Amino acid sequence: MHQSVLLAAEDLSFFGRDPWWLVLLKAVFCFAFLVLTVLIAIVWERKVVAWMQLRIGPNRHGPWGMLQSLADGVKLALKEDLVVTAADKVVFVLAPIVSAMPAFMAFAVIPFGPADHEISIFGTRTTMQLTDLPVGILFILATASIGIYGIVLAGWASGSTYPLLGGLRSAAQMVSYEIAMGLSFAAVFLYAGSMSTSAIVDAQTHTWFAALLPVSFVVYLVSMVGETNRAPFDLPEAEGELVGGFNTEYSSLKFAMFMLAEYINMVTVSAVASVMFLGGWRAPWPITAFWAGANHGWWPMLWLIIKIQLLLFVFIWLRGTLPRLRYDQFMKLGWKVLIPVSLVWLVLVATVRALRNEGHNFGNVVLWVGGAVVVLVLLSVLFDMLRPKKDGAAGVPAGPAPFDPMAGGFPVPPMPGQQLPAVPRRPSRVENDQTTVPALKGDDGAY
Amino acid sequence: MSFPLLTVTTVVPAVGAILTAALPPATNTRSRDRNKVVPLAFSLATLVLACVAIARFQPHGARFQLTENHSWISQFGIGYSVGVDGIAVVLILLTTVLVPFVMLASWHDADPVVDDSGTFERNRRTQGFFALILAVEAMVVLSFEATDVFLFYVFFEAMLIPMYFLIGGFGDRTKGEDAKQRSYAAVKFLLYNLLGGLVMLAAVIGLYTKTHTFDLVSITTSLQNGTLHFSPVVENALFLGFMFAFAVKAPLWPLHTWLPNAMGEATAGVAVLITAVVDKVGTYAMLRFCLQLFPQASKTFAPAILVLSVIGIIYGALLAVGQKDIKRLVAYASISHFGFIILGIFALTSQGQSGATLYMVNHGVSTAAWLLVAGFLMSRRGSRLIADYGGVQKVAPVLAGTFLIGGLAILSLPGLGPFVSEFLVLVGTFERYPALGIVATAGIVLAALYVLVLYQRTMTGPVKPGNEAVGDLKARELVVVAPLIALLLVLGIYPKPITDIVNPSVNQTLSQVGRTDPAPHVVNAIGGGQ
């Protein structure tokens, strides 16, 4: 392809040359790995959350309840498979498949090991990665966004209010956080000079990008939680407001598909996080210091899995710790904090790197750029303090607007400062008594 | 450079138009009369200038005299170049003579409404009317002067607009149906002429693509010395394009239908303006442009055009006989006369053409006299229907007399102007197309018929009820009529001054067309006529 010719950033010569049986093997491995990780993760999650809440958690199925999620699966399989009458049948059935499939596919470009013939399987030397593309990360983003379709379609096809709103919500939040995510990636590409996963890992030989690009890393961590609809960002299935959200009308294995997809997405984003920022399959620093072989043979897979598991634990930890955000807070975080921050950060990174490429001294560069940033921040703060608060940007007349119970055509609760219109009703008997009693008193007084 | 006489001759009325339009609305009789005297003064000034021009004109001098040439839009070879030959200068004189009379004749046609309390309706109606007349005069004069095809075309077209407003905006003050009729007539007038003009525009552009200049003189010279040559097809097409516009303007059957409406709806004065002044531009343009730019094509199409014109003569006369409406009658009469003029032009003989030129003058004067008197009559009675009149000569002898003289002039009684010209035209035609000549002569008979019948119905006999009150001509009206009649007599008895001016130009024109007379020379013919 001309692209790979022109931007000869990465050397992908190792990929796409395996024999078919090996490809099949690797694919099956990826699939199995995902399913297995999910099964473990579910139990692991329930255990951890239970411990955090000083409960025991699942302990019936198998030793220490290890087979809990398996049992769940079987149970779900034996549930009745409902398709509500109002639903758009075809789409309704299609939706879970659409959301599950890309979740699996995203994992195809995650490197478990170095991009050369590290290992030999049945005598064939090969890489520890199903395949890699010059646009690997783009591929992951693409599959992730196809996953959104599954959710939206599920909500839309259910022909019911809660799923519709839930689906929309999740779609909205996914796209919102996808931007922040994408922007945080840009910085990484800028340093790695490539979009292929293996090349990115390769670029972290000396320093992990988590260290080089801390802001990007943080932004990514936040947005990856939002991207997977996990607590504290699990608004689409906010039981309090939307029952189950987009999957309200689903049951049996269709429901299971959504669950599966969600957990696989967790695994995927964790894998991506470790690939992009945590050195991928590279052993953490102290180990490599005294053990050269850590990054060779089958070992890299271990490091990667450990990293993934740790990140999964972070997910669980968050869920156990944090309350759910309100939707407006959530959107505000996404649009008003993550996006501008990552944009500014990207510009900074680009400037620094460009100046360095021009051969300026790193220290000076950082000083200058940092100084400029500080000045900007101060100015903005100053402006924020000086400008008259509550200028007519919104243009609403002062004071809360009169309460309209059907604002925008929907039944809505009163806003702060508004009160419900009085419900016309007959005064209760008690009140009647209160009105009549004094009169009697008066009579008494006459005595 | 010498004094730009011709330019001034057109600029004076133009300025007059603007000034008049700018005059404040009348509030009392004095200011009202002021609003009418000012334009009259300007028209008289123009008349004076025209006289100067004709005095400065040497009949046997250069082809075009008093010329001025300035570049206007060089990209299109358009120049502001004016100059007059005998024909043009005579017609300019005619125009400038007639306009004051028209103004006087329609003195009260556009007076502001005065309500019972004696307060004037505050609008610029009056000024508008007279300003428009002046504007028309300016444009007509300029299009007579123009020796640049484009310049001519522009004013040939532009004069439609004031005419349009004159026809549509004024006339009997009756609202409603009549007003509709009027605006219909106005629109018909405009659209006919606009269509003609736009077809001509196509021809003009076509001409430019061949010649790359619009200067008449240079085109004709290069045509003569052969540096410029049109292929027959092109020449015919261009000729037809020009001819169409002119035939509409000078109504040639069958393109005449706008004239009866226009003249019928317009006030008598405006009607005179149309038939006696504006339409002359059409006939003049045939003489000036069609013949000189496209001599071959002129020869090719002459027979057809002659046939049409003869048809026009007879047709117009016949319909005139049948009219119930005086103005329409005059209109059809004019159509018949224009038939004669065009006949004279395209007979391509010197008698014919000088006769035609003379005819333009005479027709202008005679129609003016006749129609204006008729106008006075109608303004008294407020009706245009012949049937409403009868026995007027008993109550208004002078009016009747003048009306009779005008009518006799129309039917070209010997001794009155039109006779000479009509005679010349017929002689010129007989020389080449005897048959047509004979048929055309029938037109004279019919003319006698409609004129006399009209007179007999309206003037003679017992006084019709409603005609008792018809008063005789007032001083103003006499001032209008008397000179015209005098002019008719002069032209009838001693036309030589005019023919002397006209003939050389006619001969030059003919020589360009490349026709020579098979007959002895014009002047003798006139002597024979005496």
Added chain:
Amino acid sequence: MNAYAPILVLGAIAAAFAVGSVAMAALTGPKRYNRAKLDAYECGIEPTPQPTGGGRFPIKYYLTAMLFIVFDIEIVFLYPWAVSFDALGIFGLVEMVLFIATVFVAYAYVWRRGGLEWD
């Protein structure tokens, strides 16, 4: 073998799994017909009928979609630029900073006009 082929293989496996399990659910699960079960779930109250193709929903979602598109396009241009950043040099930096600034102008407008508020 094309570098994309393995992805297809994995996709095929995933599809097989997903379709298979969805189909299996239809077989394994019991079938006990009950009208109420097939109604849309709305906490027991009579479900509000939905027009086909989804009901109406707050306009804000459209707005979010539009904003997303804008920024997504920005990203479309950012990635190739970032990948070949070192080759582009200062010119690339300046151009892209201008581009980002332009988008920022729109962003500021939307922000100030409350386009990012979810009341």
Added chain:
Amino acid sequence: MTLAAAIPPIPAPHIEYLQLSPMLAVFGAALVGILAEAFVPRRHRYATQVGIALAGLAASFGLILYLAQAGYATTKADLAAMGAVAVDGPSLFLQGVITLVAVVAVLQFAERRLEPRSGAGAAVDAFAPEAAAVPGSDAERRAATSGHATTEIYPLTMFAVGGMLLFPAASDLLTMFVALEVFSLPLYLMCALARRRRLLSQEAAVKYFLLGAFSSAFFLFGLALVYGYAGSVQFGQIARVVEGTATVTPALANTTGNDALLLIGLAMLGVGLLFKVGAVPFHMWTPDVYQGAPTPVTGFMAAATKVAAFGAMLRLLYVAFPGLAWDWRPVLWGVAILTMVAGAVIAVTQTDVKRLLAYSSVAHAGFILTGVIALNQHGIGAVLFYLAAYSFVTLGAFAVVTLVRDADGEATHLSRWAGLGRRSPLLAAVFALFLLAFAGIPLTSGFTGKFAVFQAAASGGAMPLVIVGVLSSAVAAFFYIRVIVLMFFSDPRADGPTVAVPSALTGTAIALGAVVTVVLGVAPEYFLHLANQASLLVR
């Protein structure tokens, strides 16, 4: 880390910022306008925005003049920005016209004396108080009473103008396409911003948008096909490939032979452009949009869009596809004839002033097309001149339309115009002047323009076209005259519309229109000279 070494540095392209400065100025003004929209308090926005817009346009016009003076129109004419933008005579001339038109348009947008004051006593303009509010909703009522205004109109205009400046200067298909969209999209929005009759205006916007997007899709596919044929979208290169003088790379060899690509591609490009100029059979959007859009916007659209689109068409046909003249000229002949005739004939049946003007603009598109078909330098000069003349007449005419009002906004139905000449002779006279200019009566700019294009066409050997044009302008004259008759010779209705007294802004617009109409009609020499001088397309 070592990638910097691995990748050979890509040479930075060379951008001639000076030549591009007119557009940059306008776009800069647009951005500043958005920032102002964001940060300037509401009560100051109107003044700020108008100021910014006018300043931007003035700067742009000044730069254009400077460039023209510096000879970029003639001797130094060249391709800028890596051959993407042609800075030459036609570009600069049309850009000048467009900026002037835009100035007049902005003046009209800024007119705030016609609409009755809002409840809060604030003067309001012709645009929706709050475009986002549903028509008839409380939100809208609130916004209307508190005198809000959609000051976004000014940045939108600036963007549109920027696109229009780029459009006739675009020298490769991609730039042309982008410019097309850049000026179309704001226009779609501006159409939807009417204060009165909002439903109508929103529907106009929908129609305009859908059809516009449709046509631009055609343009794009044409672009793709031509690219497939020529292997480049740069006009010069395309022309070379078409003529066969280009060095054909083996990669190209297998597609250049394929004329189907070329012809279909050119046809599709043509569809896109003909839609923008509103030529039959791609005119169906014109009347609806013209009628629905807020009248000042309509004027702006009618004038500026035509200028830009015809400029682009000239460049496309004369620079990129002269080699195909034998293929596209017959088609354009047909289109031009159809356009002139249909525009004139359908206009006769119209009862709404704005629709009537819309159809007349269609007819005028036909007239200009005759100039394009001439395919000689006269043709270019004539088209340039015609565009300049036409745009100002149009602006003036629509400005007059904004003044004739009754209780519910502008009274555009012709019957309401009856007797206008009696009620306010001056306005009626001016409008009559514009109509006569449309009709091409001598001594008006319309006549000079028509003459120029017709004689160019005739010299280009398209005499039949000229005759059709003349005849159809005769038909067209009919309905213009009808309006004049209506205004002057029919009695004013008792409940007739009143003629609002405009502020200096609209006054200037109308006066300018009238002056230009007369000057270009009476003394066009200088401007014709200018146009002819500017009529050299750089390749």
Added chain:
Amino acid sequence: MNPVNYLYLAALLFTIGAVGVLVRRNAIVLFMCVELMLNACNLALVTFSRLHGNLDGQIIAFFTMVVAAAEVVVGLAIIVSVFRTRHSASVDDTNLMKL
């Protein structure tokens, strides 16, 4: 696989989109058809750029994406505003014009 087939596919998509615009009545659907046409153009462009071995086509495709996005934003804004006003997105209901 012969890249020319992609051209046929592009043409097909474009035709489908065009026909859709002409026969469908729902504004949103019309709108999606237009987007389909634009994407067909993209496909054609990329294919040609592959055939010619130069990158112009791909770069043009980028710009097309931007334009398409801008169109989406503007179009949605307009259509939704009408939709909110008259609770129907059918272009047949937009009938105020025929006065």
